[in-house]
Amino acid sequence: MKLADRMGRLGTESAFEVLARARALELAGAKVIHLEIGEPDFDTPPHIVAAAGDALAKGHTHYVPAPGIPELRAAVAAFLERTGRLRTSPDRVVVTPGAKPIMFFTILALCQEGDEVLYPDPGFPMYESIAAFAGARPVPVPLREEHGFRMDPDELASLVTDRTRLVILNSPHNPCGSMLTRDDVEAIARVALEHDLVVLSDEVYTAIRYGGDCPSVLQVEGMAERTVLLDGWSKSFAMTGWRLGFGVLPPALVEPVTRLVVNSVSCTSAFSQHAAIAALEGPSAPVEQMVAAFRERRAVIVAGLNRIPGISCLEPQGAFYAFPRVRDLGLPAAELADLLLVRGGVACLPGTAFGAHGEGYLRFSYANSVERIREALEAIELVVGELPPA
């Protein structure tokens, strides 16, 4: 069957492919430690699950307004204000099934042939894929280890042309675990203001950070009018399978993005939205406990990786990924990831799954127990020890 040309420009997320491969090995009897998956290994906190049950029992099983139920839009705005992130109004909040649709719809609404989209490389693979699908030209902004894997505002500025339309930021960052500093976001905001660019600020990992604040471009004067905030419940509240995300949009984008919601999914699951309110308004202890567990695992995996000859790993500041440099081992990241899976029973992703600038790196998700992480480190050390000298 002949597909539309645009399908040739649409990529995929190789995490799901590696997961399928690992599961096939498991079915054939192999033991695999899963460090490839980008989701918290914790269950959704019980008060959130209970709120969904209540909502179902009360009959919240019908279509609801496309941009989200008013109570949830208000709860999102109140949550952002209470947590010191942003003062906004509920009518700028759009709720979607997962945060991904905010990315997809924002890019579709804004970008077309002739436009350029600047995005971090390494970075979440959908940025490039969706920009290309929309007909725009994705332009990678390299994130360099020497610069702490943070986007360099000067390098960003050097890539802006008169066709640049959108800049995508992600902090805390997947896969690098880096966070932009206050100086970074101010300098990036200056570039956006000077060149009249829209910014998509992907902050899905903001609740999972190990230092202080995670500054956002949105906090810079004048930026709220040109920035889409993308966030959701998947990572913060261990709710990946619920499919719940939100965007806070400049006024001019609310109606077009809502129209894309109407044309694609109609609305986000009604009873889930009641659970989403419980997540925002309920106790924060479960999130704090989850972050504390990630912090402990981070210490184990970073120290363990740095003990293996030929591997070095910066300490991630947020999210739950370690992104070690493996270049000195002398083989392409994809080959190394494959060897680790087949010989060591450790599933991880090559840095190249996140763009060409990820060559020489691997991504390990530490959303797994300390015990499994220690086993994985032992297995990695054995596989690496058997490699011929680089």
Ligand SMILES: Cc1ncc(COP(=O)(O)O)c(C=O)c1O
């Ligand atoms: C950087 C980044 N943005 C967005 C998403 C998508 O989140 P959701 O599952 O809520 O659609 C992910 C998920 O892996 C991510 O890593």
